[in-house]
Amino acid sequence: MKRLLLVVLIMLSPSLYAAKETFDVSAADPEMNNAIKKAQETIGSFWKHYNKPGPNEKDFMIKVKIEDAGGVEHFWCGNIQLKDGAVYGDLWNYPEVVKSVKYGETVKIDPTAISDWMYYRDGKIVGGFTIRVLLKYLDEGERKRYENMLGPEE
Template identity: 40%
Template sequence: MKFTIRAALSVMLALAPAGVQAQSADQAGDKTVAVAADDPEMTAAIEQARATLDDFLALSAAPPPGTDRFKLKVKIVDGDATEHFWVIPFKRTATGFAGILANEPELVRNVAFGQYIEFSRDDISDWGYTRNGHQVGSYTVCVMLKKMSAQDADDLRSNYGFDC
């Protein structure tokens, strides 16, 4: 079984200046990075994100100066298809979390770009934010960078502040 993690558009959308309208995957030349469900690096990245989620949530509730673009990545399942999407913005609810789906689905059909979704803590596969122009978190993106072409990975690193 494979699952897909949104790559370039996920990163660009999460980092876009406030007020910028999101583009669909086709408009942005988005690429999808397919990763085996049992990929050890991706599994470790998701575990790291989940292990540090409470610290991230506390920080996002009271962002210090120089931080912005707080986001969560969530797993969406539709039958046998699984895809992971950034949710920007997000908020806590009485039963979990909710926010706006920031990517155009490619595999799953039960959600749509821009849709308000509700999800649980168990659905969260990553988190991230920007601190003084550099990415913090986004552990799954760091794994995806290794699986992209060198040019695509270098572009994301230089344009969006990834240090991994």
């Protein structure tokens, strides 16, 4: 069975985006697949806020699926930029399976490969659908700590 290595963005402040904690989740996991589907269905909400952020909205990020001969991995990208009709972002996770990219590299984001999105509003995460699924892998103390960081899904 094909496996996805999903990197959860678990941070205490915007300076800690480079998550080192990873979870191996089956590509057939229904909860994760539903989270990815919801993120894809609601990406318009992300772009609406990205293009015209509210006074307390910042740190817009997209999670993107990247595949190469090594396998499949999902990366959070920050510093999102729109150039000539394309979307670019900097990889904010360290690759563990995929060898064709490196931490900090600017990549062109294929819109069909977007697996999640998030931003901060009033200090809370909006979006982050896959993060919410991955909370179950944390011990109770860590899970509660990160649940407190989550705001509304949209």
